[in-house]
Each structure stands twice: as C-alpha cells, then as structure tokens.
Amino acid sequence: MATDPRSAPPDLGISRRSLLKGTAASGASAFGAFQAGAQEAEAVPAGGPEVEVEITINGRPERFTLDARTTLLDLLRERLDLTGTKVGCNHGQCGACTVLVDGTRINSCLRLAATLDGAEVTTIEGLAEAGEMHPMQQAFIDNDGFQCGYCTPGQIMSAVGCVTEGHAGSEAEIREYMSGNLCRCGAYKGIVAAVVQARDETEARGAS
Structure with missing residues (x-):
C-alpha cells in the first residue's frame, strides 16, 4: 500500500546523531553564558549606598549608618529589636506598622529611614x-x-x-x-x- 506523500515528514537532511550533537553544543554554550553572568553578578556589591542619620526613638537619640534603602520598619525591627511594630502587607494598606513621627502617624513600611534625620519616632514600646x-x-x-x-x-x-x-x-x-x-x-x-x-x-x- 502506497504511503500518502502528504503525511510523510519532510526530509531536512539532518541525521539523529547530528541533531543530538547540535543540542548538546547549544546546551553547553548556554550554561557557559549562565556561569559568566552569575560570576558578574557576584562581583557587584549586594548593598546600596550608606548614609548616616540621627533619629530620636522613644525619647532616646540614636545614630545609625545604614543602607539608604532601609525602611523605618526594618530599622525598628531588625536593628533595634522593637518588634511591637508589626509587618503586615508591606504596601501601606493594612496599618499594622503604624508609628508616630514628630507626632504624626505614618506607615513605617513606606518611609525610608534615611529621610528621618533629626526626627522623633514613637513606637508602641515608647507610649x-x-x-x-x-x-x-x-x-x-x-x-x-x-x-x-x-x-x-x-x-x-x-x-x-x-x-x-x-x-x-x-x-x-x-x-x-x-x-x-x-x-x-x-x-x-x-x-x-x-x-x-x-x-x-x-x-x-x-x-x-
């Protein structure tokens, strides 16, 4: 019975052995590029620029050298262990991280600590x-x-x-x-x- 030529796969002139060799070579090349990219990423410092700020927290003046990207929430919890200020949504929508800055309430997850030089911060621990x-x-x-x-x-x-x-x-x-x-x-x-x-x-x- 003759085979319908319309259903036969096209002859691309590539053997199975050649296809496997080509695939292996491409994979090795991609992996080499990945390794080079990873090494380049490791060479870039993880931290951002550092700034010095002085903030009065719960009546006590504190001086910090910190990453300019540090939020007030992270400063309070990670550097000062003032964990009464809670991590909620981290988008300023739930209010769990509310503190007072110069008597006005703010969401500490949205405020960079670097912008508070000279400010007075009150947390639940200082009330x-x-x-x-x-x-x-x-x-x-x-x-x-x-x-x-x-x-x-x-x-x-x-x-x-x-x-x-x-x-x-x-x-x-x-x-x-x-x-x-x-x-x-x-x-x-x-x-x-x-x-x-x-x-x-x-x-x-x-x-x-």
Missing part, C-alpha cells in the same frame, strides 16, 4: 510613661479593642494620632480616620469605643 500605660492602651483593654492582637500596636498608635490630630469628634469621624488600619478579627466596635474613651480622658486631663 507608656513611668510604667503607666497610655490612656489609649488602657482604653483598648477596657473595651476589648483587640482579639488576636496582631494589629493592635498599629491600631493604638493610629488611634493616638487620630485624637492628637483632632479627628475624633464623632464615632463616624473616628471610623473614617481609622479606616487605614485593618482588623481581620473585626474588633472595630471595641476599637471605636476605646478611641472615644481615651479622647474623653485626654480632654478631661487637659481641662483640669
């Missing part, structure tokens, strides 16, 4: 004074403003900023200005109640 909890810390306990607790340091720091900035006039305003701090446990009702309590206590102290 209490003389062994006495800050009114906001106590209010979170009194109102069950946390469940798992992971977001709580950022929530408290943001709440302190919310009151200080004058954005705690009503529960609706508190919810609006605390909306950047996410709680996966859904403890928002207790959080709002805690901010109201701490706000009232702070105002009462200021009036006395």
